[in-house]
Every structure is written in C-alpha cells, then in structure tokens.
Amino acid sequence: MHRSAKRLASLLTCAAVPVLLVAGCSGSDSDSSGDASASASAGSAKPKPSVAPAKYKTLPNPCDAFSKDTVKKLLPKAKDASGERGTSTDNSAHGTCSWSSSDENGVDGTQFRWLDIGYQRYDSDPGVGSGEKRATDFYTKQVIDAKDTKGAKKLTAVKTSGTGDEATAITYDVKKEDNDFKNTTVVARASNIVVTINYNGAGLAGADTPKGSDLLKKAQSAAKEAVAAATEAKS
Template identity: 45%
Template sequence: MHRSAPRLARILACATVPVMLVAGCSSGSDDKKDAESSSRPSSPSASPSVAAAKFSKLPDVCSSLSGKTIDELVPKAKPKKGKALQSGDTNTSATCLWNGLDGFKYRSLSVSLKLFPSDAGLGTGDKRAQTYATQQAEKATSTDGVKNAKTEQTAIGDAATTVRSEEKKDGEEFRNQTVVARTANVAVIVEYDGAGYETEKAPDATKLMDDAKSAAKEVVDSVAKGTDGGGKGSQGSGTSKPAEKPAESKGSKDS
C-alpha cells in the first residue's frame, strides 16, 4: 500500500519512543482527540476533609464537679477529691469515681469523659462522639442485672439521654441513674447510684435523677470552659484549652 512520506516518517518515529508515550502516536482521528484532550485543564483530585473538632483537650475529670456538689451528692465521700482511673491519655479519655456511706445511706457517683478528634476516614468529632454516646446509653439499659430500664431525652449539652434502672446487689435494692450527654466532640457519662442499708429506705429515683442531671450540666460546663470545679478559675474561651490568666493588677483579689 502506498503511504505518504510524512505519514511514514511519523510511524517510524513512534516505534522508537517508550511504551507510555505510544498512545500519543496513534493515527487518523485519534490524533485530533489527543490534541483536544491535552488542551483541557486537568482537574485536581478531590482531597477528603472534615470540619475541625471544637475541643482538643479534656479538663481534669476529678475537678469537673465542685466540692459542694460532691458533698451534696456523695456525703462522706472518701476521698472527697475522687479516685481517677488509669488512662493511657487523659487528654482524650478519663474517669473519676466517688462513693460514700453516710450512716446506712450509700451513694456512688462516676464521671467519664471521652474526646473524639475529627478524622477524614471516620467523620467529624461531633458525629463520632454522638455515636459513642448513643452506644453508652443503650449499654446502660442492657447491663447484666438491671431491670425496669427507662430512657428519656433531655436538654443537656448538644444532646443527652437519661437512663433510670433498678438493680439488686447483695440483697439490697439499688437505684441507678445514668446521664449520657454530648457537647461538641466530647461525650459525658454521669452514673449516679444509691441504696439504703439496714433500716434506711431505698432512695427516691426521681431525686437521684434530678441530682444526676445537675451533675451532668456542671460537667458539660466544665468541658466548655476548660476549667475545673464547674467553671471556677480562669474564664473559658469556648475551646478545650485553658484560658490564660490575665495580668494581676494591684489591689486585685483572688477569685
């Protein structure tokens, strides 16, 4: 078959280039398509991103409740400052326990905090915290030994669920109250239990739940302010990092 000189020269030239470039040496209408394709601007690949988490650090969990609150909810708590459970990283996960026996009146209180950073593969910190909070509320209704579990939604933080249940341990009737709340990317779990030994009656479940809610609100406030004792100390800035103390002026008094 007769071939024109320019066309034959092009074919021979293509035979000497690397394989990755051979596609650009096709004949006929492919030349036009390749030219059009090369003239189009390339679109950058989409990089996944999620909204940044609001909090990057937790407050001291055992200081998230004031001493006054502990006195009211757990009379004669030992130690009053609470017992912190060991954690690999207290900036992201922390729990503190209080329990006390006042005569024959027993009370137990625990506060747990769990922080979730935003992750491109797992979602925003808020979403991850909400998933965890939902799981913890469900867990409170299905723990071995609990009965008559009842759940309700309540207005604490960005979202919250309360769970009240009963449990019999060592022949005594316990009233268990759990509040699972979320503030931004932090999950807050407050568990408040009570029982009456000997001649002491079982505590009123409604009163226990009201106290548990008040404690949860105080903890949520501590997380938001990034301070201890329900907001005592330096003023919060809306982040989890403690606010810097302003320079003291003469005549100022400690708060």
C-alpha cells in the same frame, strides 16, 4: 573556486533553516503534550476528603468536673471528696473519676452512694469522619449500653434539656447482694465530647432505699455542671 565555496555555504545555510523550524515545532509539540498530560492527571486525581475541625481540643481533669458543694450534695460522707482518677493514655481524649460515700446511722443502717464520670473526646479524621459525628455515634452507643444493663428493672429513659447538644437520662433498679440499688446514668454530648455519669444509691443494713427521683434530679444537675466544665476547658 571562491565563488563555489560561497555558493556551498549559502546552500548549507538555507538547508539548515527548515531543520531548525522543525525542531522548534517539535519542541513546542512536546511541551504542549506534557502540559496536556499534566492537566489530565490533575483533573483525574480525586480530591482528598475534608471534614470540619473538632470544636473542643482538650478535656478538664475529670475529678474537677464538679464543685465541692455538688460532691457533698451527692456524696454526704465521701471517703475522698477529691475523687479517684482513673488512668488514661491520653488525658486530652479520655478521662474518668469516681467517688463513694457511706453514711452510717447505727441501727438505722447505712446510706451508700456511688458516683463516677467519664469524658470522651474525638478529633476529626478524614478517614472516619468529623469529631462531632464520631461523638454522636459514641453517645448513641452509651445510651444503648445503659439500657442493656444486665438485671435492670423498671427501666426508663428521658431526654435531659439544657445539657450540651443532647442528653439522655436512664434510670433503673437492680439487686446486688440482696440490696436494692437505684441507678441513674446520664449520657450527654457537646459537639465532639461525650460525658457519661453514673450515680447510684442503696440503703444497707436495714436503711431505707433512696428515692430514684431524688437521685435522678441530682444526676441531671451534675451532668450540666460536668458538660460546662468540658466546654470551658482551655487547651
């Protein structure tokens, strides 16, 4: 009886060995299969698109885009030299400011001037593109819109050098309430920021119509100053 019990125990031990080995192999196969599936999934996953980060992170106060001397030069009799700031839901992405000037000279009439500036900044977004690309698209649209001004006559468009990465000045004449206005729009882009300046003038009540070439030079100079203010703004 004792010998039979020992023999039975020995047989059970031997029988258990293959089961353990099979289980071990089975566990190994399962882990390998899991690793392979994970690798396959990782390999088939599409990489997330990436875009270059936007260069400029903020905008200046648009009413501070020009020095006091520049404002005085463009608007000799400005109603408010500090300008009128437009409302914005996000001052780091969009801002506007405007000025007007009426230089009255009695029987010689009145010289009227109008100036406004608009800043537009774009962040990079993998879904729609880099900030620079988005700004380039907006820059192109602004130039097209200026060229499509209703009632514009004698329209010209010239590149403006030394103003950001690219800039275009559009000049044209337009008649408003029987007065001849000379208009200049300068659109400039510096990486992910677009600056749009509108400067126009007219001689009212018998005053001489201003020279378009003078307005153009002043607007181009102001645009350079506005771009510099944007690129130097601190976040």
